[in-house]
Amino acid sequence: MRPENEPEGQDRELSFIEKARRTQIIGAAAAVIAEDGIGQASLARIAKRAGVSKGVVSYHFAGKDELMTQVVLAVYEAGAHAMAPAIQAATTPREHLAAYLRSNVAYIAANPEALRAVIEIVSGYSPEGGGRLFEPGADEPIADHLVELFRRGQEDGSFRDFDPLVMAHTVRGAIDVIAPRAVRHPEIDLAAYAEELVALFDAATRGESP
Amino acid sequence: MRPENEPEGQDRELSFIEKARRTQIIGAAAAVIAEDGIGQASLARIAKRAGVSKGVVSYHFAGKDELMTQVVLAVYEAGAHAMAPAIQAATTPREHLAAYLRSNVAYIAANPEALRAVIEIVSGYSPEGGGRLFEPGADEPIADHLVELFRRGQEDGSFRDFDPLVMAHTVRGAIDVIAPRAVRHPEIDLAAYAEELVALFDAATRGESP
Amino acid sequence: MRPENEPEGQDRELSFIEKARRTQIIGAAAAVIAEDGIGQASLARIAKRAGVSKGVVSYHFAGKDELMTQVVLAVYEAGAHAMAPAIQAATTPREHLAAYLRSNVAYIAANPEALRAVIEIVSGYSPEGGGRLFEPGADEPIADHLVELFRRGQEDGSFRDFDPLVMAHTVRGAIDVIAPRAVRHPEIDLAAYAEELVALFDAATRGESP
Amino acid sequence: MRPENEPEGQDRELSFIEKARRTQIIGAAAAVIAEDGIGQASLARIAKRAGVSKGVVSYHFAGKDELMTQVVLAVYEAGAHAMAPAIQAATTPREHLAAYLRSNVAYIAANPEALRAVIEIVSGYSPEGGGRLFEPGADEPIADHLVELFRRGQEDGSFRDFDPLVMAHTVRGAIDVIAPRAVRHPEIDLAAYAEELVALFDAATRGESP
DNA sequence: CATGAATGAGGGTTCATTCAT
């Protein structure tokens, strides 16, 4: 695990260890939150789950707020990373939308716990100063990608004339609704669910007379 | 619900006072939650917001769990009550769906804070014993109404052949996504938003070549 | 329950009602304490048990301290009243001691709940200002009666030469130990227990060679 | 109990610190309870008495229940430890009983506050779930030792024929009554008190014509 | 770097008491 030939010694190594520790703690936090809810996710429990002492968490993260933020970002990044190939392979807006839906649902299917943790944090965690870690509607950046997609598709005639914002947030809503249900109903066939969504939004975005 | 001819005063009035207090506290709780998030919604802050002492909340509600539950139920009931006339006036499944979307968005538009509070509670509040107040996917009863609607519409040929469950939860997701955005972006025209949704799901559910 | 011919009306009647209310509340308090312990004996529960409102208790008693005191005194008085005939019938110190033991145990056997309540209060209730309602060792007045008895018995040669104080408190200890056990072990034959105690203290107090 | 040869330092030392803190807090709890009663023994007061913050108590003890339990156990263990040599040195049941009484009273004389605290807890503390920490009559195990002693003494003719249970609980009652009085009346000569008890129970248990 | 003992604020809850009705 420890690369042998590296530019230079101590500093890099520490940074590597540090990264590993952070990853380890983030994973433990996600696991605890997914299993027992944000309400049970004290630093003590997260530390115990990670097999480290409480102080380590405080040492590697500025505070609980930062840890929670990092959990969310890690899942988001992993999701974006997992979805990227499929999306980039798409050549038309319509294919793009289908790829977005399929890869997103696939990621949820593959990481239900991670998603559960994110949902818990985003909707249930209150940072120190009040307010929210990610202000609701702050997934706008995420929706923005879809808005852009819909705009392009409308320009080239792939999609009918609708409000891209409404469509984008409806897609997000459709996806966000999946993870909680998937956790409670593991028997749901998410691949089929994805195809249903593809058909649903294909119909919803298709021009009147294609 | 309120009997018209009653012997008299005292008993009714006391009951009325109690009801008023509960309503007042429920309102204060909803306001605090909507503004600052469920995490800031301590009984102390709710009491202060209601202009009463902390003990009053415990006096009128068995505990925080009950208060949170009542906030949700109050909003749900009010919503169902507000939507009922429009929905009952619909004669076809397609009209029914449109009425559902319009009246639901209208209710959100009229009570954005209440809806916001409900979302915070349902997805972010951890009751005493752990778990969730309304287990996720426990809005299934709500989605059930839609499932039923879609089934009927498919039988009489109003809707194309799709998975009613997926469609129902997508509709719910589309609606649930609105309140948080409406709070943050008061400039959004929710009437137009509703029409967009009507068109969206009209297209999504329409038979191939009606 | 309400005597018809009384010296005078309203004032006496109120006093009578008042007395009844106090007795009723004292009984309810004793029952609650005996059943669920002093820790569960809130004024609210006592009031509910008595079938009256919380305010009534505060109205008839200066505070919880007074109520607790009255419960204890009521039981003590009833006990003294129940024991008096048997004790007064005794003609010698030795008979007196036996009568004391028998009648005391008999009273405990007949009123285990009352005794249980008293024990709970005396040893477990903390009055407002701190300290205790009946300072421990404050049953000295009760023991005094025994001390007096032993002194007389020693003077007339009925008893051997021992420290009357030690003997008196040992008798008290022997008796106080009974009620808790009687509550937990209802199968104990308290009449036989009393005879054992009579024999025990008869031997313990008897002169070397009577 | 304490292993003599151990690898080293750190682990033991930390364990030692923890033990010291627990002992310190237990002592503070006993002191507060002995002085002001169980009803005044809030964690806040105990912490203040120990010179630590409130949280420390919760840190070292799972809850108030555990702290109270530990106070009792500590005193019991110390008492058993203090009494053991004298009792084991006894060769006959009669000597055994005398040693039991003398060493027990001696322990009370040396630790009146500790005993007082134990009595307060055992008879006056209500654990969280209701009920009692040590169910009344749960000192039966303690009395059992005496019952066994009396049985043996009756078999070998040392003691007359009496109910060993009644005698055992009477001894316990005789002893339990001492601590509260000793606290309030420090002038009492407990060594003489012990001799009185020895004589008392010697007479009470002696065969008719020894 | 890591530890875990210690802190102290704040959480929800209970409850004796008061007082307008």
Add this chain to the structure above:
DNA sequence: GATGAATGAACCCTCATTCAT
């Protein structure tokens, strides 16, 4: 006289955070 809504203090406990070791 009686009610019960309201109070406010005190309770135990949790927990993010700090810091000497």
